[in-house]
Amino acid sequence: MSLADCRLVKLPKITDPRGNLTFIEGEVHVPFTIQRVYYLYDVPGGAERGGHAHRDLEQFLIAANGSFEVTVTDGADKRTFSLNRSYYGLYIPRMIWRDMANFSSGSVCLVLASARYDESDYYREYNEYLQAV
Ligand code: T46
Secondary structure: OOHHEEEEEEEOOOOOOOOOOOOOOOOOEOOOOOOOOEEEEEEEEEOOEEEEEEOOOOEEEEEEEEEEEEEEEOOOEEEEEEEEEOOOOEEEEEOOOOEEEOOOOEEEEEEOOOOOOOOHHHHHOHHHHHHHH
């Protein structure tokens, strides 16, 4: 996998005077079967998250509220995505290192994942990741 495989995906947005609605279907809007959903919230100002890559896991990140930045690298190139709309998501394939920062107050990062939680799927040491790629 390379950085070019990381991409922003525009999601359906049903606008309505009662409030907007966005939906996500596995294998339609995200290129995997959704096995797990989790979310990051109450992130204190200045906190950074991520700092790892996954051997097999694919993920899709959405700023369900507020904004934050995701910097991704494949060990060679680097790119930063700003997530600040709840109808856009960032697809991150396997073997991409990610760092997350600049969370706005009250932001919520919703994550769809292709597998259940498995700590052995993580590279948490950048040098180990670099050797693997
Ligand atoms: C990622 C970014 C976007 C679980 O027990 N189950 C889970 O499903 C997850 C995601 C985490 N955990 C435990 C593992 C750690 O003891 O929660 C603790 C915090 O996890 P971590 O430090 O990995 O959290 P983040 O926010 O740095 O990273 C998470 C995901 O782990 C990661 O895959 O891409 O969100």
